[in-house]
Amino acid sequence: MNRKVSNTVPLYTQDLQIGYQSGKRHRTVLDRINLSMERGELVCLLGENGVGKSTLLKTISKIIKPLSGDVFINGKSISKLSNIEIAQNISLVLTERINTGMMTVYDLVSLGRYPYTNWSGKLSKEDWKKVDWAIDQANIAALSNLNAMELSDGQLQKVMIARALAQDGEIMILDEPTAFLDINNRLEIINLLKSLAKETNKAILISTHELDLALFSADKLWLATCCLPIVVGIPEDLVLKNALQETFDHDNFNFDLQTGRFAVKRAFHQTIGLEGPEPYFTWTKHALNRMGYAVVDNDETMNIKITKSGNDYEWKVNRLQDHLKFDSIESLLKGLNSVINK
């Protein structure tokens, strides 16, 4: 197949087949890859462990050779681009922890500018400005003077992202950039990448296992499934087409179309009626589902009503001739147990 893609897109692949070669034997990880990225777009690549996400990112960045097909950066085959040209176009952050020797964080970030220096390797005023800008954007000024070897995994992750920002390629590729980060830093990094895509018109591709971050932040998703072409679309269309369910097909989980999350498949042993205001309704339902009750609007034998009582809430249970009141979900669950086992 020879797909026509406009040369103006920063990155596209053509009938790409990726995998590993050892002697005469090769192992295909993914094939029939025909993808493109636009400027100003944040793309999240999702797929189960081992499906080939890192292999794809490394092939696009010319670290691994394609088994067949090609990758084009600004219309030029990567096979024709030197490593320096690749580095000027693609800022890459991989998951492997690199040996930083005795470098400070500031030195490590400044390495991002080396694809632009001349033979002397000296950074210009403009280069130093970019380094300062990257440190500021990644919010790591407090780490600047530390030895990079002393950083935690999460801190080093942010520093490597700063180095990629300093490198300032038109394309940014990051393998699991939020893997070691706490919730606050995860949101900070995703928001940073999203606003960078918009404000600096970069094409940003990340691989991630964080479905909720991807669903709520990505302009596009690339869904990789073993032995099938990668599925592409905006998150909402893919959710409605059931593509996420198919990508992460699993006996123990269901993709919940209402919440955009995967939920454990449960076997309910009993129904129970529930009514009440939010968020009390949702969290009571959550606890009841966890205990094996299927929640319905109204049940013939047992109903719970959540009502306000002064400044607090109470849970009233009606079961045949029993009428009980509880002041927390925990006491409700204990009470239900004793009512049912009576």
Ligand SMILES: Nc1ncnc2c1ncn2[C@@H]1O[C@H](COP(=O)(O)OP(=O)(O)OP(=O)(O)O)[C@@H](O)[C@H]1O
């Ligand atoms: N250097 C290598 N040589 C041979 N096979 C490899 C090599 N690296 C990875 N593989 C294999 O290629 C397949 C894809 O691996 P890859 O690391 O790309 O998956 P992934 O989707 O990034 O997984 P994860 O989500 O666990 O990081 C796996 O089956 C893996 O065993």
